[in-house]
Amino acid sequence: MSVLDPRATPAAPAAPPDGTPPAPRRGRTGLFRALLANRKALFGAAVLVVFALLAALAPVIAPGDPSKINSTGASEPSAAHPFGTTAKGQDVLALTLWGARSSLLVGFSVGLAATALAVLVGMAAAYFGRITDDLLSLITNVFLLVPGVPLLVILAAFMPPGTTTVILVLVITGWAGSARVLRAQAKSIRGKDFVAAAVVSGERPLRIMFREILPNMASVVMTTLLGCVIFGIGAQAGLEFLGLGDASVVSWGTNLYWAGNDGALMTGAWWVFVPSGLCIALVAFALAMANYAVDEITNPRLRARRTKAPAVTEARAVTEVRAAATEAPAVNRKES
Amino acid sequence: MRYLLRNLGFYLLAFWASITLNFLLPRLMPGDPVSRMFARSQSRMQPEQIEQIRRLFGLDDRPMWRQYIDYIGDVCTGNMGISLSRFPTPVSEVIASQIGWTLLLGGTALVIAVVIGNLLGILAAWRRGGVLDSVFPPLLVFAGSFPYFWLAMGALYLFGMVLGWFPLRHAFDVGLSPELSWKFISNASSHLVLPALTIVLVSVGGWMLGMRNTMIATAAEDYITMAEAKGLSTGRIMFRYAARNAMLPSVTNFGMALGFVVGGALLTEVVFAYPGVGFQLLAAVQGLDYPLMQGIFLTITAAVLVANFLVDLVYVRLDPRVRVR
Amino acid sequence: MTSSFDGPVLDVRNLRVAYGGDGRSVLGADDVSFSIGPGEVFGLAGESGCGKSTVANAIMRLLKPPAVITGSVSFKGRDVLAMDPRELRAFRWREIAMVFQSAMNSLNPVLTVGEQIGDIFTTHEKLKKRHARARSGELLELVGIDPARLKSYPHQLSGGMRQRVVIAMAVALKPSLLIMDEPTTALDVVVQQEIMAQIGDLRRELGFSVLFITHDMSLMIELSHRMGVMYGGRLVELAPAKALFAEPLHPYTQALMGAFPPLTGPRVHLSGLSDAPRTAGGCGFHAVCPDDRSDCSHHIPDLREVAEGRFVARTAGGPR
Numbered sequence: 001m002s003v004l005d006p007r008a009t010p011a012a013p014a015a016p017p018d019g020t021p022p023a024p025r026r027g028r029t030g031l032f033r034a035l036l037a038n039r040k041a042l043f044g045a046a047v048l049v050v051f052a053l054l055a056a057l058a059p060v061i062a063p064g065d066p067s068k069i070n071s072t073g074a075s076e077p078s079a080a081h082p083f084g085t086t087a088k089g090q091d092v093l094a095l096t097l098w099g100a101r102s103s104l105l106v107g108f109s110v111g112l113a114a115t116a117l118a119v120l121v122g123m124a125a126a127y128f129g130r131i132t133d134d135l136l137s138l139i140t141n142v143f144l145l146v147p148g149v150p151l152l153v154i155l156a157a158f159m160p161p162g163t164t165t166v167i168l169v170l171v172i173t174g175w176a177g178s179a180r181v182l183r184a185q186a187k188s189i190r191g192k193d194f195v196a197a198a199v200v201s202g203e204r205p206l207r208i209m210f211r212e213i214l215p216n217m218a219s220v221v222m223t224t225l226l227g228c229v230i231f232g233i234g235a236q237a238g239l240e241f242l243g244l245g246d247a248s249v250v251s252w253g254t255n256l257y258w259a260g261n262d263g264a265l266m267t268g269a270w271w272v273f274v275p276s277g278l279c280i281a282l283v284a285f286a287l288a289m290a291n292y293a294v295d296e297i298t299n300p301r302l303r304a305r306r307t308k309a310p311a312v313t314e315a316r317a318v319t320e321v322r323a324a325a326t327e328a329p330a331v332n333r334k335e336s
Numbered sequence: 337m338r339y340l341l342r343n344l345g346f347y348l349l350a351f352w353a354s355i356t357l358n359f360l361l362p363r364l365m366p367g368d369p370v371s372r373m374f375a376r377s378q379s380r381m382q383p384e385q386i387e388q389i390r391r392l393f394g395l396d397d398r399p400m401w402r403q404y405i406d407y408i409g410d411v412c413t414g415n416m417g418i419s420l421s422r423f424p425t426p427v428s429e430v431i432a433s434q435i436g437w438t439l440l441l442g443g444t445a446l447v448i449a450v451v452i453g454n455l456l457g458i459l460a461a462w463r464r465g466g467v468l469d470s471v472f473p474p475l476l477v478f479a480g481s482f483p484y485f486w487l488a489m490g491a492l493y494l495f496g497m498v499l500g501w502f503p504l505r506h507a508f509d510v511g512l513s514p515e516l517s518w519k520f521i522s523n524a525s526s527h528l529v530l531p532a533l534t535i536v537l538v539s540v541g542g543w544m545l546g547m548r549n550t551m552i553a554t555a556a557e558d559y560i561t562m563a564e565a566k567g568l569s570t571g572r573i574m575f576r577y578a579a580r581n582a583m584l585p586s587v588t589n590f591g592m593a594l595g596f597v598v599g600g601a602l603l604t605e606v607v608f609a610y611p612g613v614g615f616q617l618l619a620a621v622q623g624l625d626y627p628l629m630q631g632i633f634l635t636i637t638a639a640v641l642v643a644n645f646l647v648d649l650v651y652v653r654l655d656p657r658v659r660v661r
Numbered sequence: 662m663t664s665s666f667d668g669p670v671l672d673v674r675n676l677r678v679a680y681g682g683d684g685r686s687v688l689g690a691d692d693v694s695f696s697i698g699p700g701e702v703f704g705l706a707g708e709s710g711c712g713k714s715t716v717a718n719a720i721m722r723l724l725k726p727p728a729v730i731t732g733s734v735s736f737k738g739r740d741v742l743a744m745d746p747r748e749l750r751a752f753r754w755r756e757i758a759m760v761f762q763s764a765m766n767s768l769n770p771v772l773t774v775g776e777q778i779g780d781i782f783t784t785h786e787k788l789k790k791r792h793a794r795a796r797s798g799e800l801l802e803l804v805g806i807d808p809a810r811l812k813s814y815p816h817q818l819s820g821g822m823r824q825r826v827v828i829a830m831a832v833a834l835k836p837s838l839l840i841m842d843e844p845t846t847a848l849d850v851v852v853q854q855e856i857m858a859q860i861g862d863l864r865r866e867l868g869f870s871v872l873f874i875t876h877d878m879s880l881m882i883e884l885s886h887r888m889g890v891m892y893g894g895r896l897v898e899l900a901p902a903k904a905l906f907a908e909p910l911h912p913y914t915q916a917l918m919g920a921f922p923p924l925t926g927p928r929v930h931l932s933g934l935s936d937a938p939r940t941a942g943g944c945g946f947h948a949v950c951p952d953d954r955s956d957c958s959h960h961i962p963d964l965r966e967v968a969e970g971r972f973v974a975r976t977a978g979g980p981r
Contacts (some may be wrong), residue, residue: 125428142349144592146636147594147596148595151633153617154357154629154633265607268493273486273493277487277489278484280482490921557766559768566830569784572784576780577769577772581771656771656773
């Protein structure tokens with residue numbers, strides 16, 4: 001398409017003799033730079049930072065046990081209790097702030113653990129192929145197909161209650177979708193020439209997987225990580241709402257569980273259930289926005305056609321990619 | 337045919353895995369949850385009921401392999417024990433009386449979300465950068481960020497409590513009994529609106545964005561350019577050429593989405609006290625009713641698998657390429 | 662209708678296609694002018710990315726924003742670039758039809774061949790489905806395919822058959838001009854010959870003009886009456902095919918001809934194309950150009966008529 005460079009064929013990067021991938025580092029720093037220039041990514045990051053700060057500062061802003069009953073029950077938002085109080089007389093603001101700690105902790109733990117599991121399964125399936133692939137794909141698909149909430153319920157019901165159980169159960173139910181995506185991506189990279197070169201040059205499988213393949217799918221790992229965290233936060237809330245969490249821990253999910261149990265809805269105490277739900281939604285939305293930003297940057301076709309400001313950086317990213325794609329083949333052709 | 341048989345085999349395998357999981361959980365978990373259950377409810381059980389529960393949860397002396405074979409036999413004949421939270425009704429009867437409402441709610445919401453979501457996605461992709469493409473996605477992603485049950489709580493509070501437009505709980509008014517009359521159907525429909533609406537609201541964004549993205553990828557295909565060169569009308573290109581191809585990934589994703597929507601429906605039922613299996617699941621959790629929990633898990637899994645197979649049948653009609661494969 | 666029009670079928674003047682308007686625009690075609698007479702086969706040659714397909718798509722107005730088309734495209738005296746969407750839909754395929762590069766990709770995988778051919782008749786001739794089906798069957802027979810294949814899906818046909826189907830679709834409405842964008846590139850040599858022979862037969866029978874696009878110089882010289890050579894979005898040479906073959910005037914044409922083996926004749930050494938990409942300011946080719954052309958380092962010169970019907974892009978003071 002480009003006249004400036006008629007030979008800009010998107011060929012597979014040629015493998016240097018030593019089998020190192022073509023500059024994966026550049027790809028990653030490029031992604032981060034592009035993220036910094038993306039409005040969605042910035043919005044997402046800002047919201048997450050605010051929530052992380054609020055969670056960290058909860059003991060400072062609302063000292064003491066948030067579950068303590070320190071007021072008359074079910075009072076509307078006031079100066080003393082900006083978010084009102086629950087039917088039991090607990091301060092909703094304190095519950096919300098302290099709830100962020102457990103919800104973010106569980107959400108990010110689940111996200112990291114599930115992504116790690118998914119990376120392992122996906123890469124092993126893609127790298128080893130054949131029976132390993134068939135078997136791992138089969139297991140992945142079974143987990144994908146079995147409906148999540150009922151599975152969560154029976155797992156959580158039989159395991160001893162507690163935060164560890166919640167995390168464990170959510171990882172078990174949450175890794176499969178990511179594994180499928182990562183397997184597909186790793187499989188396409190596995191077929192590239194530089195991986196073949198690495199295999200032929202006798203590198204160990206683990207090294208190839210983590211040094212050659214993984215760096216080239218950084219953006220996909222990133223989106224699955226964000227997706228897993230979203231899942232973790234939402235599913236934890238659902239689990240706790242059903243009463244399957246540890247009801248003594250303060251989290252956004254248990255807040256909603258108690259709100260439902262104490263009949264906040266029927267007594268019209270909207271202030272009891274609104275803050276925690278809104279927080280879950282805001283965090284999930286921020287993560288989703290960051291996710292779309294990564295998607296847009298790595299898949300230019302999805303990008304909205306917008307005016308000047310973002311176009312400059314986007315154009316730069318594209319030229320960089322194109323330059324990377326053309327350098328190697330140009331060298332090749334002269335030799336042949 | 338091979339495609340269908342292969343998938344059918346896979347679904348059977350998935351169901352077998354679910355049964356096995358169900359079998360292993362009570363036998364392997366630490367802390368002996370089953371004993372706790374017995375301590376709570378043994379006093380009101382008949383000896384043969386105790387015997388049956390013992391059999392299902394492996395509290396007798398048969399060897400493990402024997403228990404396993406018997407368990408599979410029990411499940412396949414619909415013998416899933418006695419519900420403790422609705423003692424002494426058998427689990428299969430409890431589920432049979434409620435699964436219909438869950439299917440109604442989940443099915444209605446799913447169909448509406450899929451149709452609306454895909455249509456919006458098609459239109460958004462066709463008019464890149466238009467109002468639909470720039471305003472809707474962020475809004476729907478935001479709506480999709482809320483937990484199902486929280487949105488349900490909000491809708492119940494706003495439209496049920498404050499505005500009083502819709503009934504607050506259950507699937508039909510007290511005093512009515514399920515029958516095929518206009519009165520009952522309209523009453524049940526009005527009870528269906530809010531729960532279904534919340535599920536649609538949460539899930540429609542995913543369908544829209546998925547469809548939009550595949551439509552954008554499809555629009556770059558040569559056969560779209562060819563269709564344009566042929567001078568076909570925009571509508572025909574959009575639906576017969578672009579959407580017809582772009583919907584294929586949507587259809588294959590349907591299976592996974594199904595499990596997700598069912599999960600959302602279960603939680604939504606809890607909020608609206610909608611008399612489906614989800615609402616019953618809450619009661620089962622609170623009453624440590626393990627037989628019922630496991631029964632619900634297996635039933636919903638089976639329903640999802642069957643639905644997946646039906647989707648496969650449709651898919652074979654839609655994509656000629658899998659027919660030979 | 663316009664059949665009484667006696668000028669060229671297609672007249673392209675100063676066609677310019679720019680992509681992207683925000684300061685960083687890329688030219689897909691720059692100041693391209695040529696015309697095609699009734700019944701004439703006009704060839705457009707050049708390497709991949711030189712703008713041949715851009716020109717073809719611009720004529721059919723298939724380019725989408727951010728592509729900006731300027732200049733003029735007139736078809737039998739009608740201004741194609743000024744047509745409104747309705748006129749354009751009626752114009753496409755009835756007046757100009759197109760055979761795309763890859764038949765596999767230009768057929769919709771989920772519709773039968775019959776449905777896709779039938780679409781043309783139901784749209785342009787408002788035929789009922791049953792009649793459209795009968796006409797589609799006749800078309801398949803015209804290109805030597807059993808009409809029973811109407812019920813086949815594209816993936817059930819061989820590559821050659823698919824391309825025949827596409828050609829059948831192209832002549833469905835007996836257009837006056839057929840654009841063929843590398844119609845045989847994806848096929849093996851034997852099938853390629855069959856297809857080209859078939860196109861020749863159809864042309865004699867139906868009398869349409871052809872805009873034939875390829876990077877295969879020997880094939881082009883065999884088939885076309887006149888031809889143009891494109892490089893970097895510009896025409897660098899325009900001449901009767903035989904004359905151009907006998908004596909290519911532009912060094913780029915010479916290089917391009919050296920890169921393909923002739924289908925007939927003695928073995929010759931292939932020289933290959935050089936590797937200098939065109940840069941924003943200059944021709945690019947000037948760096949390796951066998952001639953000394955220092956002025957070309959800034960731009961590709963405009964076409965100049967050097968003999969009757971022969972145009973070459975070169976500066977007035979250049980050698981010969």
